[in-house]
Amino acid sequence: MARYALLIQPSANRVYSGASAALTQAELRVFSQSVLDGRIGDVSQAAIGGVRYVTFAADGFGERDAALLANLSSAYALFGVEGGLLRPIELRPLDRFDDDLITIPKYPGKTNEQFTKLLLNVTLLSSAFSRAMLGRSFAVLDPLCGRGTTLSQALMYGFDATGIDLDRKDFDAYSGFIQTWLKRKRVKHHVEQGPLRLGGKAAGRRLRISLAAAKEDYKAGVTQHLELVNADTTRALEFLRAESFDLVVADAPYGVQHGSRRPRAGLERSPLGLLAEAAPVWAGLLRRGGACGIAWNTLVAQRDAAAAILAGAGLDPVDSGPYLAFRHRVDQAIVRDILIAVKP
Numbered sequence: 001m002a003r004y005a006l007l008i009q010p011s012a013n014r015v016y017s018g019a020s021a022a023l024t025q026a027e028l029r030v031f032s033q034s035v036l037d038g039r040i041g042d043v044s045q046a047a048i049g050g051v052r053y054v055t056f057a058a059d060g061f062g063e064r065d066a067a068l069l070a071n072l073s074s075a076y077a078l079f080g081v082e083g084g085l086l087r088p089i090e091l092r093p094l095d096r097f098d099d100d101l102i103t104i105p106k107y108p109g110k111t112n113e114q115f116t117k118l119l120l121n122v123t124l125l126s127s128a129f130s131r132a133m134l135g136r137s138f139a140v141l142d143p144l145c146g147r148g149t150t151l152s153q154a155l156m157y158g159f160d161a162t163g164i165d166l167d168r169k170d171f172d173a174y175s176g177f178i179q180t181w182l183k184r185k186r187v188k189h190h191v192e193q194g195p196l197r198l199g200g201k202a203a204g205r206r207l208r209i210s211l212a213a214a215k216e217d218y219k220a221g222v223t224q225h226l227e228l229v230n231a232d233t234t235r236a237l238e239f240l241r242a243e244s245f246d247l248v249v250a251d252a253p254y255g256v257q258h259g260s261r262r263p264r265a266g267l268e269r270s271p272l273g274l275l276a277e278a279a280p281v282w283a284g285l286l287r288r289g290g291a292c293g294i295a296w297n298t299l300v301a302q303r304d305a306a307a308a309i310l311a312g313a314g315l316d317p318v319d320s321g322p323y324l325a326f327r328h329r330v331d332q333a334i335v336r337d338i339l340i341a342v343k344p
């Protein structure tokens with residue numbers, strides 16, 4: 001069987017406090033089982049010429065396989081290992097825009113961009129639509145979007161992105177950033193914005209942008225859609241259409257920078273109360289076959305409890321194999337994990 005060596009982005013180890021190779025291995029296994037027919041085996045780590053690589057074996061590794069793995073969240077370079085030499089394999093990720101769309105915003109409480117991509121990838125790969133990863137657009141919702149890291153990653157992939165956050169400062173910051181960025185990059189776009197009214201009362205703000213990476217696409221009406229709503233996520237079914245999203249991807253408040261907010265309970269450290277109220281709403285927004293992926297701090301909420309809440313909302317948690325290998329330490333106050341659940 002042919003062997004391959006994947007070089008991880010040097011920044012990944014800083015992000016994951018040394019766990020980047022283990023996380024990449026888990027992500028690679030999810031790619032393998034969902035879109036590569038389980039053809040990737042013997043996933044491990046090795047030092048080649050004094051540099052650490054994630055290595056794997058695969059039969060019949062072709063162009064489509066390389067095009068899929070080009071989107072691994074920590075991929076830097078991929079090589080075929082041939083008689084002790086490394087043969088570069090060209091990686092062409094889905095990326096539609098310059099990467100500063102994702103890297104420019106810097107603020108306390110930002111979900112790291114590589115981790116955001118990992119969560120989006122694993123959620124997409126767990127949906128019934130995974131095999132279309134390279135061939136179609138996905139409708140992505142981040143129902144706790146903060147200043148938009150997931151939204152920008154979804155746009156980067158050419159997908160449609162919708163975000164909800166209760167914090168007006170976050171809404172204003174992402175709204176300002178994305179409009180400035182689109183103008184500066186001369187990306188053709190159209191903006192609509194205004195108040196959000198629910199039950200006849202002012203409830204927040206709403207921003208809608210249609211855009212296209214290529215001018216010809218914009219002219220032909222082949223556009224991507226970005227929507228940002230400043231409102232309470234537990235009311236999302238009042239302002240977004242049921243069963244209209246393929247993927248729901250959220251990084252829940254860690255109880256450190258951010259707390260979870262529920263109108264009746266106020267600010268809480270654990271996200272479980274918010275999750276219990278929001279999960280049925282998020283499940284209602286997902287299409288059948290769609291997937292929900294959440295990240296959270298396991299020091300303030302147990303995995304089993306989060307899985308039980310998602311199951312109670314009618315979603316099927318995916319709790320086996322590589323899905324149990326994403327838990328990692330971020331810092332003293334945060335040990336993060338991800339949980340995926342699919343809408344049957």
Ligand SMILES: C[S@@+](CC[C@H](N)C(=O)[O-])C[C@H]1O[C@@H](n2cnc3c(N)ncnc32)[C@H](O)[C@@H]1O
Pocket residue numbers: 109110111112143144145146147148149150164165166167170231232233234251252253254258259260261262274
């Ligand atoms: C971990 S942060 C998300 C950060 C985001 N991924 C980013 O990179 O900017 C969680 C977010 O949940 C939001 N939040 C908490 N309770 C909420 C609620 N009930 N409705 C909407 N957003 C809420 C907070 O305002 C915070 O921005």
